[in-house]
Amino acid sequence: MNKSLKRLDLIFKNEHDADVILEKSLKRSNEELIEDLISSGLKGRGGAGFPTGLKWKLSAEATGKEKYVICNADEGEPGTFKDREILSSVPHKVMAGMAICARIIGSQKGYIYLRGEYKFLVPQLNKTIDEFHELLDKLNLDFRIEIFLGCGAYICGEETSLFESMEGHRGEPRNKPPFPTDAGYKGGPTVINNVETLAHTYSIFKYGPEKFKDLGVKDSRGSKVFSVSGDTPTPGIYELEFGMTLQKFVDDFGDGDAKAVQVGGAAGFCVPRKKFDKTVIGYKGKLTGVSLPTGGSMMIFNSSRSMYNVLHNYLDFFVEESCGQCTPCRVGTQQLLLGIEAVKRGDKSSLYLEQLLSLAETMRITAKCGLGQSVANSFSSIVENFREEMIY
Amino acid sequence: MKEQVNLKIDNLSVSVDEGTTILEAAKKINIRIPTLCHHEDLCVAGNCRVCVVEQAGLDRLQPACANPVSEGMEIFTNSLKVRNSRKQIIELLIAEHRAECTTCYKNGKCELQSLTNEYIVGENGFIPLVPLKGYTVDEFSPSIIKDDSKCIRCQRCVRTCDQIQSISALTVAHKGGEMKVSTFFEKPIYEVVCTNCGQCVNRCPTGALTEKVYINEVWDALYNPEKFVVVQTAPAVRIALGEALDMKPGEIVTGKMVAALRRIGFNAVLDTDFSADLTIIEEGNELLHRLKRALKDKDPDVKIPMTTSCSPGWIKFIEHTFPDMLENLSTAKSPQQMFGALAKTFYAQKMGVDPANMVSVSVMPCTAKKFEANRPEMRASGYQDVDYVVTTRELALMVKQAGIDFGSLPDDDYDSIMGESSGAAVIFGATGGVMEAALRTVYEVVTGREVPFDGLNITPVRGMENVREASIKIEDPVPEWDFLDGVEVKTCVAHGLSNAKKVMEAVKSGKADYHFIEIMACPGGCLGGGGQPLPTSPEIRKKRSEAIYREDSGKKIRKSHENPEIVQIYEEFLHEPLGHKSHELLHTNYVARQRY
Numbered sequence: 001m002n003k004s005l006k007r008l009d010l011i012f013k014n015e016h017d018a019d020v021i022l023e024k025s026l027k028r029s030n031e032e033l034i035e036d037l038i039s040s041g042l043k044g045r046g047g048a049g050f051p052t053g054l055k056w057k058l059s060a061e062a063t064g065k066e067k068y069v070i071c072n073a074d075e076g077e078p079g080t081f082k083d084r085e086i087l088s089s090v091p092h093k094v095m096a097g098m099a100i101c102a103r104i105i106g107s108q109k110g111y112i113y114l115r116g117e118y119k120f121l122v123p124q125l126n127k128t129i130d131e132f133h134e135l136l137d138k139l140n141l142d143f144r145i146e147i148f149l150g151c152g153a154y155i156c157g158e159e160t161s162l163f164e165s166m167e168g169h170r171g172e173p174r175n176k177p178p179f180p181t182d183a184g185y186k187g188g189p190t191v192i193n194n195v196e197t198l199a200h201t202y203s204i205f206k207y208g209p210e211k212f213k214d215l216g217v218k219d220s221r222g223s224k225v226f227s228v229s230g231d232t233p234t235p236g237i238y239e240l241e242f243g244m245t246l247q248k249f250v251d252d253f254g255d256g257d258a259k260a261v262q263v264g265g266a267a268g269f270c271v272p273r274k275k276f277d278k279t280v281i282g283y284k285g286k287l288t289g290v291s292l293p294t295g296g297s298m299m300i301f302n303s304s305r306s307m308y309n310v311l312h313n314y315l316d317f318f319v320e321e322s323c324g325q326c327t328p329c330r331v332g333t334q335q336l337l338l339g340i341e342a343v344k345r346g347d348k349s350s351l352y353l354e355q356l357l358s359l360a361e362t363m364r365i366t367a368k369c370g371l372g373q374s375v376a377n378s379f380s381s382i383v384e385n386f387r388e389e390m391i392y
Numbered sequence: 393m394k395e396q397v398n399l400k401i402d403n404l405s406v407s408v409d410e411g412t413t414i415l416e417a418a419k420k421i422n423i424r425i426p427t428l429c430h431h432e433d434l435c436v437a438g439n440c441r442v443c444v445v446e447q448a449g450l451d452r453l454q455p456a457c458a459n460p461v462s463e464g465m466e467i468f469t470n471s472l473k474v475r476n477s478r479k480q481i482i483e484l485l486i487a488e489h490r491a492e493c494t495t496c497y498k499n500g501k502c503e504l505q506s507l508t509n510e511y512i513v514g515e516n517g518f519i520p521l522v523p524l525k526g527y528t529v530d531e532f533s534p535s536i537i538k539d540d541s542k543c544i545r546c547q548r549c550v551r552t553c554d555q556i557q558s559i560s561a562l563t564v565a566h567k568g569g570e571m572k573v574s575t576f577f578e579k580p581i582y583e584v585v586c587t588n589c590g591q592c593v594n595r596c597p598t599g600a601l602t603e604k605v606y607i608n609e610v611w612d613a614l615y616n617p618e619k620f621v622v623v624q625t626a627p628a629v630r631i632a633l634g635e636a637l638d639m640k641p642g643e644i645v646t647g648k649m650v651a652a653l654r655r656i657g658f659n660a661v662l663d664t665d666f667s668a669d670l671t672i673i674e675e676g677n678e679l680l681h682r683l684k685r686a687l688k689d690k691d692p693d694v695k696i697p698m699t700t701s702c703s704p705g706w707i708k709f710i711e712h713t714f715p716d717m718l719e720n721l722s723t724a725k726s727p728q729q730m731f732g733a734l735a736k737t738f739y740a741q742k743m744g745v746d747p748a749n750m751v752s753v754s755v756m757p758c759t760a761k762k763f764e765a766n767r768p769e770m771r772a773s774g775y776q777d778v779d780y781v782v783t784t785r786e787l788a789l790m791v792k793q794a795g796i797d798f799g800s801l802p803d804d805d806y807d808s809i810m811g812e813s814s815g816a817a818v819i820f821g822a823t824g825g826v827m828e829a830a831l832r833t834v835y836e837v838v839t840g841r842e843v844p845f846d847g848l849n850i851t852p853v854r855g856m857e858n859v860r861e862a863s864i865k866i867e868d869p870v871p872e873w874d875f876l877d878g879v880e881v882k883t884c885v886a887h888g889l890s891n892a893k894k895v896m897e898a899v900k901s902g903k904a905d906y907h908f909i910e911i912m913a914c915p916g917g918c919l920g921g922g923g924q925p926l927p928t929s930p931e932i933r934k935k936r937s938e939a940i941y942r943e944d945s946g947k948k949i950r951k952s953h954e955n956p957e958i959v960q961i962y963e964e965f966l967h968e969p970l971g972h973k974s975h976e977l978l979h980t981n982y983v984a985r986q987r988y
Contacts, residue, residue, distance in 0.1 A: 153567065155567070175436060175438045175455065177460065319569045320568045322568040322569070322571075323571070324545065324564070324566070324567050324569070324570070324571025325545075325571075326439050326441050327440050327441050327481050328441055328481060328484065330488075330545065330571060331484035331485065331487060332484060334521060334569045335487065335518050335519060338519045338521075352517065358480070359484075359518075365451065365453045365477060366441045368438060
């Protein structure tokens, strides 16, 4: 098949020049560096899409206690496996991004919050960290990075739960405000960025914001690393330009029989075949058609798949991975799961799906954190687009 | 002065201090936003999401309890979006909750139930989760019953146990659909560090945590013609019982309570205040005895500071948390247990009642007293000294069951003997009260003069400050106590076990050089006890405290050693403080326990 999407190589190109880029960047003023980030249009690659430059700026302006830079490597979204690869092959880019951030905001301490299942990465990462510390000493930057190993809870990828986990508490999200830029880990102003975001900052400081901005469209600039899985002949990790339509994506990666793509993992949206060409992969904003953000998880389902089973699987996951703290998420996820089972069995009429959709909407607008808020994404998009599969 | 923030709530303008929550701002203009996980005594949780409100310009609803106001904010507390969401959240909670309201002990006092009524949550179609969970009720503890099937996971109890009491006997276990409030290794409450203080019970919005109820046992005793049933009432019951019987907080109902108990059918209505006075004599003398050994005899084995021992929650706490400091505890039993030991000995002899046929009931503001009565040490009379402990709440129910119109009852007096008391005993019910009562007596014993405070009111030890320190200088003592001349007796008062923990850590590390420490497990002392009427709040506790000090100042006798019945019992029965009989009946020993 004709591959129309351009493959990019900004992230994974092994450039062996972290020392040069770091030295060059540290000679520039904090204002200049932040300006570069802001003008590049880089947004958080974990999925939420908060402007990275603004995040650093807010933390730089925050006063008070000790500040922290945290790399969120708790890659837990079903169907995403890109951060593991980034940390395996180009960890120095991530660390360079952390160190520049530390200089800008005034932090001496950084952590890589590493997903428990990625324990195998620890020895090689520690080796890289040691080398990196030597470099920092040479550059006279008082900054140290440490690995903190998570214990496997999905919720701990949520930034405030991650802080709680690092502080030795139960991984449960906090109320926001205050936001991490004001009061994060141990109450100090904290920049917490996804692995890929930090790697991108390195590229932006190396090549300048223009080169980054040239990629992508409107509100969604730069490239994005996608984890492609499911019914595809070519599963794997791909760096692609933001702003492609889902149709183009499926043309490239599908097996010719794709009936749906789950964009953004269990917490993301399911797009049916008939909407492929109207769906654009990028952050919400001025894009034409429906724009869908993603942390990079792209799961393709072909016509042999039951979307009821897909949804059941996601809901099973949420019932288990909700922290249980807030009502809409703890009870809501259980109700959604039991509800679709009851409809399928015929214990509840198909009209019950309406009540469940309304419940999902309530969860979206009332749950405490992104987990509960985003259950509605997959639930509503699957139920609305594959209603008959839920009932029969 | 804090920065003022202007906002609109339901189109009404309001101006509040910076940092105020939306909930508080709404309250200021008399808009009630319903809450479940919120409690005035606890930190913000934002768990239940019942308080969500709509903020103009935002798609998602915001928790009013957790979010601070901001300038120009427009809030809608009753929009269609809010109503629909709130109702659905209540429906979710009902689906998770064993809503067998008619047979629930908390029926009529359950916060979830009243919200359900308000929002007319009927058959809503959500699937009941309770049958899927295989819950069992933990009813092994003599004090507290925990029924997970009624728990709505608001974590008020968890925050209470952690923040107010620094115990964390209750904590959150598991996650997602399996998440629940549990204990260390999910053991029964009876087997963990729980102090039975019942503060969690006071804050539980549903029937998930309740006291173990002994009402039926008490009625059985009352109906049994063979039994002579005596009842004692703790100092803090009389200033709170009214709340559970349609009266306002802070009303003193001593006379009505006595009348009601008599109508209910107790053979003798007696007063724990009597044995509170006795506690002062024993404990005060013990303090002086220890000071003498420490300061005059230079005995290295004597433990100073001495701490009070009236609060059974505190006792179990120190047994678990500072097992190496048990010798600092006064050996004096609590007033309840002194009373119990005397009821089946001294009182039984006087009245010609066979103690085997006597049933001793106590009415307490406390759930830990139920545990205390069951301690194996508490059988000095040869029988279980106190048979049944009922809380203030349980007594209110008994009054209702007996068909008594409490408000219209004429005042009645306690029976004699063991019914007379001083103002010093009344203030046992408030934090600082035991300290004040002890100082009134001890100072007078040592100097022959009254404590140098206006109207005997030792105000430095009063109030609701977490930890209060006061010292009193001994000058010109009587010859027997001349070694105390010029000594500044340093005292400390703490209430709530997190404060107790801080004080004891300071003592342990040598940072504090107190002579005498009063500790009450519950916030505010017994008046804020785990068995008191619901709800509880700083405001309500303040009203109860004012009532206690009002009752004290209205008493003819204000000092324990001037209570004529106390004088009489030493003449006739005990002979001397810390004497042989006292040792046998009125003092006890403690058990070192482990934390896990």
